[in-house]
Amino acid sequence: MSETKTTAKPRPEDVATPDAIIKAMYDTISGPAGKRNWYRERTLFLDGARLIPIGKRIHKEGELQILSLEEWIEDAEPFLAENDFYEIEIMRQMNRYGNLVQAFSTYEARNTEDGEPIARGINSIQLLHKDDRWWIVTVMWDNETRDNPIPEEFLPYLW
16 A cells, blocks of 8 residues: 555655655655665655656657656656666756745766766756645656757756
């Protein structure tokens, strides 16, 4: 039986700030091949949250999908169980209005924590502050392709 928001209690440090919840999101999917901490992952997302890949994905070809958190876990779990996978945020643009945050989080996916990127893309993350904590409401992402490069304004500056 999967944990629900009523039984899954977050780590307070994971949901205290927008920075913290985005970091926790990346932490929960990153690591060596094997089972991820899905309990922790579930504590980050608001009931009814959606994960929306809109193009080619690391583990399969794909088109637009609109997934619940449980559907996304079911889809990603076999790949993560068999493959080392690290998704690392390399840059973020974030705007806040009241209890709403919109973050464009540029990421690199790697086979090792400090290895060469195997893919890059942007996560569009919508957060909500409710009940004295932050929640992830939506994550929509697209991987970079030759025909869809990441614009310079979403990449870290190289000096």
